[in-house]
Amino acid sequence: MDNSEKLALGLSGFLLVLFFGAIMYAAVAKDIDVPTCITDMEPFVTDTLFQTGPDTYELQMVARMWAFQPSTVRLPVGSTVDLYVTSQDIMHGFKVEEHNVNLMAIPGAINYMRVTFNKPGEFMYACHEFCGAAHHTMAGRFIIEERLDEPEIIGGTL
Amino acid sequence: MSDYTFRFSKSEKRLVAVLIIIPMVLLFIGVYGGLMQTLFRAGIIQSDPFVGGDYYKGLTFHGVLNAIVFTTFFAVAFGNAIIPYSLKKNLNATIAWVAGILMLVGSVVAAIVILIGEATVLYTFYPPLKAHPLFYIGLTLLVVGSWVASANWVPMYLQWRKENEGKKTPLAVVGMFTTFIVWFIATLAVAVEILFMLLPWSLGWIDEINVMLARTLFWFFGHPLVYFWLLPAYVMYYVFMPKMAGGKLYSDMAGRLVFMMFIVFSVPVGTHHQYMDPAISSQWKLLHGIFTFAVALPSLITAFTLAASLEYAGRLKGSKGLFGWMGKLPYFKKENWFFAYMITGLIIFIFGGIGGIINASYQMNTVVHNTAWVPGHFHLTVAGPVMLAFLGGSLYLVGQFLNKEVRLKAWAMLSPYVYTIGLLIMSYGLKIGGLMGMPRRTNTGASYANPDSVLYQADWIPYIDLTVIGGSIMFVGIVMYIISFFTTVFSKSKGSEEDAVVTFPISEPLHDEPATWLRNFKPYIIIAIILIVLSYTPVIYDVLQATYGGSPPFSPDSPVPLR
Numbered sequence: 001m002d003n004s005e006k007l008a009l010g011l012s013g014f015l016l017v018l019f020f021g022a023i024m025y026a027a028v029a030k031d032i033d034v035p036t037c038i039t040d041m042e043p044f045v046t047d048t049l050f051q052t053g054p055d056t057y058e059l060q061m062v063a064r065m066w067a068f069q070p071s072t073v074r075l076p077v078g079s080t081v082d083l084y085v086t087s088q089d090i091m092h093g094f095k096v097e098e099h100n101v102n103l104m105a106i107p108g109a110i111n112y113m114r115v116t117f118n119k120p121g122e123f124m125y126a127c128h129e130f131c132g133a134a135h136h137t138m139a140g141r142f143i144i145e146e147r148l149d150e151p152e153i154i155g156g157t158l
Numbered sequence: 159m160s161d162y163t164f165r166f167s168k169s170e171k172r173l174v175a176v177l178i179i180i181p182m183v184l185l186f187i188g189v190y191g192g193l194m195q196t197l198f199r200a201g202i203i204q205s206d207p208f209v210g211g212d213y214y215k216g217l218t219f220h221g222v223l224n225a226i227v228f229t230t231f232f233a234v235a236f237g238n239a240i241i242p243y244s245l246k247k248n249l250n251a252t253i254a255w256v257a258g259i260l261m262l263v264g265s266v267v268a269a270i271v272i273l274i275g276e277a278t279v280l281y282t283f284y285p286p287l288k289a290h291p292l293f294y295i296g297l298t299l300l301v302v303g304s305w306v307a308s309a310n311w312v313p314m315y316l317q318w319r320k321e322n323e324g325k326k327t328p329l330a331v332v333g334m335f336t337t338f339i340v341w342f343i344a345t346l347a348v349a350v351e352i353l354f355m356l357l358p359w360s361l362g363w364i365d366e367i368n369v370m371l372a373r374t375l376f377w378f379f380g381h382p383l384v385y386f387w388l389l390p391a392y393v394m395y396y397v398f399m400p401k402m403a404g405g406k407l408y409s410d411m412a413g414r415l416v417f418m419m420f421i422v423f424s425v426p427v428g429t430h431h432q433y434m435d436p437a438i439s440s441q442w443k444l445l446h447g448i449f450t451f452a453v454a455l456p457s458l459i460t461a462f463t464l465a466a467s468l469e470y471a472g473r474l475k476g477s478k479g480l481f482g483w484m485g486k487l488p489y490f491k492k493e494n495w496f497f498a499y500m501i502t503g504l505i506i507f508i509f510g511g512i513g514g515i516i517n518a519s520y521q522m523n524t525v526v527h528n529t530a531w532v533p534g535h536f537h538l539t540v541a542g543p544v545m546l547a548f549l550g551g552s553l554y555l556v557g558q559f560l561n562k563e564v565r566l567k568a569w570a571m572l573s574p575y576v577y578t579i580g581l582l583i584m585s586y587g588l589k590i591g592g593l594m595g596m597p598r599r600t601n602t603g604a605s606y607a608n609p610d611s612v613l614y615q616a617d618w619i620p621y622i623d624l625t626v627i628g629g630s631i632m633f634v635g636i637v638m639y640i641i642s643f644f645t646t647v648f649s650k651s652k653g654s655e656e657d658a659v660v661t662f663p664i665s666e667p668l669h670d671e672p673a674t675w676l677r678n679f680k681p682y683i684i685i686a687i688i689l690i691v692l693s694y695t696p697v698i699y700d701v702l703q704a705t706y707g708g709s710p711p712f713s714p715d716s717p718v719p720l721r
Binding site: 002004013023026033035039065066093095098102103106107108110111129132136139 | 212214217280284285286287368369370373408409411412432433434435436437438439440443444447448451452454455458459462463466515519520521522523524525527528529595597598599600601602604605606613615669671700703704705706707708709712713714715716717719
């Protein structure tokens, strides 16, 4: 192995270690993580939203062919949501625009992520796993408002 | 050691030609499907004008025919050509033909089932969407055929080792065995998924299956699958390209090290496709992420070695300065058309590699998972360097094995450049669209890109339009190739079949170290098995622990289960 090869190998290794360090920094210092294994949650078949603290909510969402239940979620700015997602039939996917939430909805399993809504607006979530003939119509939205008296969820198709 | 010729038997030659030509027809159907998809996604068409059916049926045959059928056939055909050539031993033609026929029957059956609309499950065939049982049987025959074909090379290799004690195995043979070792380990998981879960369930022998388990087994197979695609391209990069550029392979040992690293790290990485999945603990996902970074290393070494080989070639031609060699390479030489397929693939792979590292980066995957970014990425890998190397290789192989002069060389040489321009435009559109939230595998033309729909997303439209423009240019590139390919196939052969011999451009190494520690597959296979057991045992345990109930089969057309 000549010197230029050794240098290239060293730089490649350094680059990968650097990237990995960045991942660990985000995970440990910034608490940005991927979904993990949830075993302490009872399986659910209907959607519910309830308030768990002054700005915190728990939302249980059900994906099915070809709608999310709920399809509209109305919350005040600054809400932190513990989001649980499952599927009632086949695989679906769930990603909220402009937010770091991306979950697979899989029958027989519960997926979880926490998300905070810091700015007002409408944020779409579109199903991103092929789920049959009308997959492209399966979507919903979070509506985040400055002043809101009663958080609510609305089911059905959009 | 270079430029020698080898005489294949008539039966061997015919087999290699068949294994290239029939898949080329299937590839073209798949490429047509790809063009239609860009039109569907932009809302230009609502149903397929020739084949019929919707976007998702087209997406299924595009994925299955291009990514699974064409690639597997090429890997087998290339192995059937380069291994006998490198070892100077003939194939057992009977076994090779049995393997080829299994693969052909399986692929054609699967293709027909898809084209009549009985298997609209995409190329990942995730349950509980159910395909016709013949779809699973067809895929099984394709895989079993490829096993038989590769098993046929083992006795040849063992015999060669006995006769050539102390000699280095030719690098091409190391590369092809690496390809099929990775393939064999990976396909075991999908064989379990198909034979014990999907097939009996689709036949109605079992009622329900565990969807997460099936998905996890699929990705055990699904990621090493991409190395199965990539490795034959690497063989051509290492073995052919330096010579075609007029130089030598910078380091023989680097090539051997890269192949062994692929054996070790190709498989324990599959969960990085499941970062956003439930029922798998995040620490095991991180472990698979670490191994994914490890498997990036051989590709970084490859980038260096190939660039160094090309630089050496350029300097031999009298280039000056740091980057002068880049101007001395035979980019647009008609007679050296094969080089064009290699160099365009390498340029594309710069972007493909960067994208791959982004995808593998654990929580960063949240931004891109299942968005249009992902097809944007893998078109820069499997539909970039892999596809171009396989197309170049296919044309070279039919020329050699049918004893014909390649026709329309200028078209053949320009085709990869046209394709590359289109590919870069299309992938840019998909990737930026994905970052904006555009989902993959979605018929956007019927909703998000339709101004009359409540879901209309005006800001996605420019990027969807770019995919149409890019996709159309790619299609033109492929048509140029196909014309050259079939003109060659149907042209007159160069002389009598008896005189016909086969030759490959085999590069000599510039640095040729003994590398005795890289001469045996066994230790690397053992390390690979240990890593697989360590990385997959906790994942499978989590999946079995954290899932409940089973899933009955569904058709893509109805929310009501089939039984």
